[in-house]
Amino acid sequence: MGSSDTTIQLAHGGGGRLSQQLIQELLVPAFGPANGVLHDAALLPSPGQTLAFTTDSYVVRPLFFPGGNIGELAVYGSVNDLAMAGAIPVALSLGLILEEGLEMATLERVVQAIRAAADRCNVKVITGDTKVVERGKGDGLFINTSGIGAVERGLWIHPTAVREGDALLVSGDLGRHGVAILIAREELGFRSTMESDLAPLHTTVQELINEGVELHCLRDLTRGGLTSAADEIARAAGCTIELEEEAIPVQLQVRSACNLLGLDPLSMANEGRMLVICPASEVDRALTVLQRQNAAASKIGTLKAGTDVRNLHPVVLRNSLGVLRPLDIGRGERLPRIC
Amino acid sequence: MGSSDTTIQLAHGGGGRLSQQLIQELLVPAFGPANGVLHDAALLPSPGQTLAFTTDSYVVRPLFFPGGNIGELAVYGSVNDLAMAGAIPVALSLGLILEEGLEMATLERVVQAIRAAADRCNVKVITGDTKVVERGKGDGLFINTSGIGAVERGLWIHPTAVREGDALLVSGDLGRHGVAILIAREELGFRSTMESDLAPLHTTVQELINEGVELHCLRDLTRGGLTSAADEIARAAGCTIELEEEAIPVQLQVRSACNLLGLDPLSMANEGRMLVICPASEVDRALTVLQRQNAAASKIGTLKAGTDVRNLHPVVLRNSLGVLRPLDIGRGERLPRIC
Numbered sequence: 001m002g003s004s005d006t007t008i009q010l011a012h013g014g015g016g017r018l019s020q021q022l023i024q025e026l027l028v029p030a031f032g033p034a035n036g037v038l039h040d041a042a043l044l045p046s047p048g049q050t051l052a053f054t055t056d057s058y059v060v061r062p063l064f065f066p067g068g069n070i071g072e073l074a075v076y077g078s079v080n081d082l083a084m085a086g087a088i089p090v091a092l093s094l095g096l097i098l099e100e101g102l103e104m105a106t107l108e109r110v111v112q113a114i115r116a117a118a119d120r121c122n123v124k125v126i127t128g129d130t131k132v133v134e135r136g137k138g139d140g141l142f143i144n145t146s147g148i149g150a151v152e153r154g155l156w157i158h159p160t161a162v163r164e165g166d167a168l169l170v171s172g173d174l175g176r177h178g179v180a181i182l183i184a185r186e187e188l189g190f191r192s193t194m195e196s197d198l199a200p201l202h203t204t205v206q207e208l209i210n211e212g213v214e215l216h217c218l219r220d221l222t223r224g225g226l227t228s229a230a231d232e233i234a235r236a237a238g239c240t241i242e243l244e245e246e247a248i249p250v251q252l253q254v255r256s257a258c259n260l261l262g263l264d265p266l267s268m269a270n271e272g273r274m275l276v277i278c279p280a281s282e283v284d285r286a287l288t289v290l291q292r293q294n295a296a297a298s299k300i301g302t303l304k305a306g307t308d309v310r311n312l313h314p315v316v317l318r319n320s321l322g323v324l325r326p327l328d329i330g331r332g333e334r335l336p337r338i339c
Numbered sequence: 340m341g342s343s344d345t346t347i348q349l350a351h352g353g354g355g356r357l358s359q360q361l362i363q364e365l366l367v368p369a370f371g372p373a374n375g376v377l378h379d380a381a382l383l384p385s386p387g388q389t390l391a392f393t394t395d396s397y398v399v400r401p402l403f404f405p406g407g408n409i410g411e412l413a414v415y416g417s418v419n420d421l422a423m424a425g426a427i428p429v430a431l432s433l434g435l436i437l438e439e440g441l442e443m444a445t446l447e448r449v450v451q452a453i454r455a456a457a458d459r460c461n462v463k464v465i466t467g468d469t470k471v472v473e474r475g476k477g478d479g480l481f482i483n484t485s486g487i488g489a490v491e492r493g494l495w496i497h498p499t500a501v502r503e504g505d506a507l508l509v510s511g512d513l514g515r516h517g518v519a520i521l522i523a524r525e526e527l528g529f530r531s532t533m534e535s536d537l538a539p540l541h542t543t544v545q546e547l548i549n550e551g552v553e554l555h556c557l558r559d560l561t562r563g564g565l566t567s568a569a570d571e572i573a574r575a576a577g578c579t580i581e582l583e584e585e586a587i588p589v590q591l592q593v594r595s596a597c598n599l600l601g602l603d604p605l606s607m608a609n610e611g612r613m614l615v616i617c618p619a620s621e622v623d624r625a626l627t628v629l630q631r632q633n634a635a636a637s638k639i640g641t642l643k644a645g646t647d648v649r650n651l652h653p654v655v656l657r658n659s660l661g662v663l664r665p666l667d668i669g670r671g672e673r674l675p676r677i678c
Contacts, residue, residue: 009672010672010675011670011671011672012671013562013671013675014562014563014669014670014671014672014673014674014675015561015562015563015564015567015608015668015671015674016563016567016606016668016669016670016671016672017668017669017670017671018670018671018672019562019563019567019671020567020570020571020668035499037497037498037499037575038571038575039423039424039497039498040393040419040420040421040423040424040557040558040559041391041392041393041420041421041423041424041426041486041488042391042392042393043389043390043391043392043424043490044389044390044392045388045389045390046385046386046387046388046389046390047385048385049384049385050382050383050384050385051382051383051384051385051390051487052380052381052382053380053381053382053383053430053432053465053466053487054379054380054381054432054466055432055433055434055466055467055468055483055485056434056468057434057435057436057468057470057483058470059436059470059472080379081379081380082379082380084378084379084380085378085379085380085382087380091392093392093393093394093485094394095394095395095396095434095483095485096396097396097398097436097481126392127392127393127394127485128394129394129395129396131396131397131398131481132675133398133478133481133675133676134675134676136475137477137478138476138477138478139472139476139477142436142470142472142481144394144396144434144483144485146394146432146434146466146483146485147380148390148392148487149380151382158376158378159376159378160374160376218379219379220379222354223352223353223354223358224353224354224355224358225354228354228355228358228359232359232377236376236377267355269354329354329355329356329359330353330355330356331350331353331355331356331357332350332351332352332353332354332355332356332357332358333348333349333350333353333355333357334353335353336349336352336353336471336472336473337472337473
């Protein structure tokens, strides 16, 4: 057995026999059509009158972490981006950038994880591409997934649809994905049983829609966490956002880990949590749906009248004493390669 | 002016202020909506009843080469994949994986090239993502583009649609992209004025369709060149393919460069050339359309009756003496990072 069977070589990306082998023996069995015949583009019946389209690259380090791996992340991440527009996910693409020397067994585990995650979300990986870069020019495995989803006619869930007086809800406790990654990198100096919150959100979104909850905006709380998401939405809408510090659900383990490292749990990445913005009158119904999935789902704040759009800090946090402090998004260098 | 203005830093991928700056100051002006408000997924009206969907990552080295650059390649490459299914390209996604330390000026040049290429193809980049990896874990800039296209009802241009007796045509001379990359890497030991054949093919495909040419299969001749494309189609269709060596257009410069390096021009990558497979009765009309774009377009071979699908060499080359030799696709290690 040559090393071409056990590790990735440059030839696996060269368009010759090893490329064909990789595709026909690993990727087609996992994702391909029954007849194994691939084309430059895949065809699909249009799933509706309005499509959602999204893309994300995944460079998380390490590839496997407590509660997930880069393969699941690549599926749920793009499924969640589609769900944030209210879309039902339909099809995914899969772009792999492999580093020469990657263990074939690692790639196989990731491919199986992608397949299982796609099955769970009822989406199909229908088109793909594989490139190989020289040792030292990549980092094992990068993944890109793009997704197509179907949006029900007339649905407009978007940062520009929010209104003064709207309520902000989170779908569960915050910060676990970021902390799980730090634990996996052994940057914490202690062990923990904590796992990433990585999970698909599309069924929860569909339940909200099916229950007739009027949704103004949804945003999954990935890189930059709640802090970045709230800041972006406030800027887009020309509003200020007031968050109630005490109402924001954060597990004690997350809080402790963040204290140790001088990090803010509200800026930590999540991969299975979203912000839901809806009229105040819809809060009870929305929370009923959200709490079926996660008991920690809570109303955490309110949209207030707009100020100058160049406002440096459009998001403020009110603590238990009623004191307001601006929430700063930071430059962003503290947590690289989190997704 | 800090280095955050002139080079990419990890924080540009961290979801904080530098991420926002990169997006709002570079990417939104090039691609974004007029109001600058982005969402996790972009919405678009479905362009038809049948969609084509494709993805490709681009890791070409160097980023700029005679006749093109990674940005143009990322647009035309995915536009061409859509065109190979007969689709009219509609929307692209753009995923950037940047290496810490990349010159901001380089990124700006690439972004402008992407914008210009997309404009030329009448497609819009409607969704995107940016990740940053540490110095030494990437190679300047990798790009993924995925594309959505619209396929006219009933059109079925696919490797499984080819028939015994079909003719094979190429849309122009072969091998220039691969040689241009080798020249750019200074692997040839001499200079040349040769440029890549990089170009979009969708308008040519639409002209063929509009002229009523019955198209059975189209395949752009990228990695692995004509050799890999013919091999894959022969296997998919369970046919053999007989190519006429003398009829295959290759410029003298390409032939000489390949001779020097012991490479086969038929296995060199092209980024603006396609194989057209159609009934023999359609050859004249197809060539008329193809030769409007490139005078070197030619009929180069024929599909013959199938043999054992496990045939090691389903493609044979007939030379001027009538001698047949099998065309071997090779392992694929000779030309890494060509696209």
